Amino acid sequence: MWHTIEFIFPYAITFTIPLLITSLGGLICERSGVVNIGLEGLMIIGSFAGALTISLLWPAMGAGQESIAIWVGLLVAMIAGALFSLLHAFASINLNANQVISGTAINMIASALTVYFARFITGSGNIQIVSGLRRFDVPVLSKIPVIGPLFFTQTYASTWLVVGLLVGSWYMIYKTPFGLRLRSCGEHPHAADAAGVNVKLVRYIGVMFSGAFAGLGGALILVTYSGEFSGSVAGLGFLALAALIFGQWRPLGILGATFFFGIASTLANVSQVVPALERIPGLILKAFPYVVTLVALIAFSKSSQAPKAAGEPYDPGKR
Amino acid sequence: MTIKLPRIPRAVTVALISVFLGLLAGAVFMLVTGSNPFAGYTYLFRGGLMNIERFGNTFATATPLILTGLSVAFAFKTGLFNIGASGQLLMGGLCATAVGLTVVLPKPLLLVLMLLAAIAGGALWGLVPGILKALFNVHEVVATIMMNWLAYWTVYYTIPAYFKGEFLETESRKIPDIASLRVPGLTEMFDGSYINLGVFIGILTVLLIWVILEKTVLGYELKAAGFNRFAAEYGGMKVNRNIVLSMTIAGALAGVGGLTLYCGYAVNIQIGILPTQGFDGIAVSLLGANSPIGVLFSALFFGLLHSGKGFMNAMTEIPPQIGDTIIATIIYFSATSVLIERYLDKIKTFMGNRAFKKANAAEQEVR
Numbered sequence: 198m199w200h201t202i203e204f205i206f207p208y209a210i211t212f213t214i215p216l217l218i219t220s221l222g223g224l225i226c227e228r229s230g231v232v233n234i235g236l237e238g239l240m241i242i243g244s245f246a247g248a249l250t251i252s253l254l255w256p257a258m259g260a261g262q263e264s265i266a267i268w269v270g271l272l273v274a275m276i277a278g279a280l281f282s283l284l285h286a287f288a289s290i291n292l293n294a295n296q297v298i299s300g301t302a303i304n305m306i307a308s309a310l311t312v313y314f315a316r317f318i319t320g321s322g323n324i325q326i327v328s329g330l331r332r333f334d335v336p337v338l339s340k341i342p343v344i345g346p347l348f349f350t351q352t353y354a355s356t357w358l359v360v361g362l363l364v365g366s367w368y369m370i371y372k373t374p375f376g377l378r379l380r381s382c383g384e385h386p387h388a389a390d391a392a393g394v395n396v397k398l399v400r401y402i403g404v405m406f407s408g409a410f411a412g413l414g415g416a417l418i419l420v421t422y423s424g425e426f427s428g429s430v431a432g433l434g435f436l437a438l439a440a441l442i443f444g445q446w447r448p449l450g451i452l453g454a455t456f457f458f459g460i461a462s463t464l465a466n467v468s469q470v471v472p473a474l475e476r477i478p479g480l481i482l483k484a485f486p487y488v489v490t491l492v493a494l495i496a497f498s499k500s501s502q503a504p505k506a507a508g509e510p511y512d513p514g515k516r
Numbered sequence: 517m518t519i520k521l522p523r524i525p526r527a528v529t530v531a532l533i534s535v536f537l538g539l540l541a542g543a544v545f546m547l548v549t550g551s552n553p554f555a556g557y558t559y560l561f562r563g564g565l566m567n568i569e570r571f572g573n574t575f576a577t578a579t580p581l582i583l584t585g586l587s588v589a590f591a592f593k594t595g596l597f598n599i600g601a602s603g604q605l606l607m608g609g610l611c612a613t614a615v616g617l618t619v620v621l622p623k624p625l626l627l628v629l630m631l632l633a634a635i636a637g638g639a640l641w642g643l644v645p646g647i648l649k650a651l652f653n654v655h656e657v658v659a660t661i662m663m664n665w666l667a668y669w670t671v672y673y674t675i676p677a678y679f680k681g682e683f684l685e686t687e688s689r690k691i692p693d694i695a696s697l698r699v700p701g702l703t704e705m706f707d708g709s710y711i712n713l714g715v716f717i718g719i720l721t722v723l724l725i726w727v728i729l730e731k732t733v734l735g736y737e738l739k740a741a742g743f744n745r746f747a748a749e750y751g752g753m754k755v756n757r758n759i760v761l762s763m764t765i766a767g768a769l770a771g772v773g774g775l776t777l778y779c780g781y782a783v784n785i786q787i788g789i790l791p792t793q794g795f796d797g798i799a800v801s802l803l804g805a806n807s808p809i810g811v812l813f814s815a816l817f818f819g820l821l822h823s824g825k826g827f828m829n830a831m832t833e834i835p836p837q838i839g840d841t842i843i844a845t846i847i848y849f850s851a852t853s854v855l856i857e858r859y860l861d862k863i864k865t866f867m868g869n870r871a872f873k874k875a876n877a878a879e880q881e882v883r
Contacts, residue, residue: 299848309841
């Protein structure tokens, strides 16, 4: 049993990290008052931009320097995601468009356009990278009993980057003046406006955070476990959205929710090779996160912590 | 002297401008990849229309879009956003395929039974978000997204377990001719096209939905709930019941779309794909201004884009994803139609001012 858990954990963490960072971006975006169901599309953009950058830079790097290409790729993925999210920001902030429709358009444009360009570039619609990030054991910490094998062996550097971003985001949201403004724009934009906050600017920043983080999430899938851009992130953007709701729009909540989803998905993926899991039908494990989210929605329906103004266009004349 | 043009409704103008902008964006993407957009569009439209067979294929491609478009539009009328047409379509298709592969009956009876199965499968996938919305105020967008993935995984595990294909684990067995919406007469008439009875189902459903929305009490109540839920409640309408009903009917419509897709347009169902027809349905509905007739025309247009893109890809270097890109761009322009309307208003004011000045000048001269 212990062996199984030890075996599963690194995979579960690897699967959790892209979800976590995407969900965190969605959190910042919705806290500013803009609903973003375009996370899936923004992840695809990140995956595309990352794959393209890495595959172009790789040959130019000297021996042993290739990992620089990966990190540049992740950075480009973030920038590309942030830029692409401006489409959503412009529609929902400046034009008071229906944010759900705009988000749907983002998803559709991203998946169609990236494959369109990928086919133009490579001919097949897929972009492969030579190699992803390497796993390593964290020195000293990996020697701690129980915790060491679970959390500090076979880790990626990107995992620690995302954990850092999570802590930083938590600090930003709850402990800085900007975080206060961000939350106030999502709860009561008129009051924020009256207090001198530039609601539109804050919302733009919120949306761009979601673009950058989702872009990073998409690229992390690429450099950790998939190894190629294929025009889809298999619904992980929507799963991140589910985690955001299940985690009730709180950073620690989404950490728990995404890790939970990460374990559930990993169990479903490895259930073929782990005897203890063979008896559980794959459908139940795969359907689990979605059913849990629906149940959570019912359970929290009376006390939902959703930002009150999320999804509402800000109309200064409406008091 | 001014020539009076027939008044074109605002919605039609906006839709046409969105289409134009979408095609323009497509042309830009073709240019970026070094192709000639003029040639691209020529092949795209020829690919969908150049002979009777391709004409039939365009209809067959448009059929599921008519039904998913109606599904989204119907829910919109009640103020609900059905983003789950993909999942409902999958479940409708799965149920219809299951019946088609297992039940032995004469063709007409079998097809009716498959239709009922598709309706049941889709309706169930609409019913759940409807109930969650009515009883617990769970937002239907999130609920239907979750239902999409539940449908995806249900199909993913059901097909290989019970209806595995002969050669591939990732698709179902081919449905027999007796369970297909394709009929020899129609196929011959359209020169071997995969047009099928689904197109009649689609057109009849358009009429049915138009009648329900415009001519029945139910339609009036559904629309009232969409305009103002509280006013409808105050007026004594059972809004919660109507929300459930609206989502269930929307689900059933998309489910029938699954029948026409997997047992008419295609001959089997593949796993691991969340069909884009569900999301295209949102575009169809928006472009058609949520009206059944508008849905019919915009579905035919999108069907044309989809059925012509293969030919375009064969004749030019342009990847077929340009069709999806154009559709996606059109949704974006529909979502931001405020911008278009703003410009239309400006043009109108400008023209109005000019006409006013002209009239003034003419008056001066007379004096």
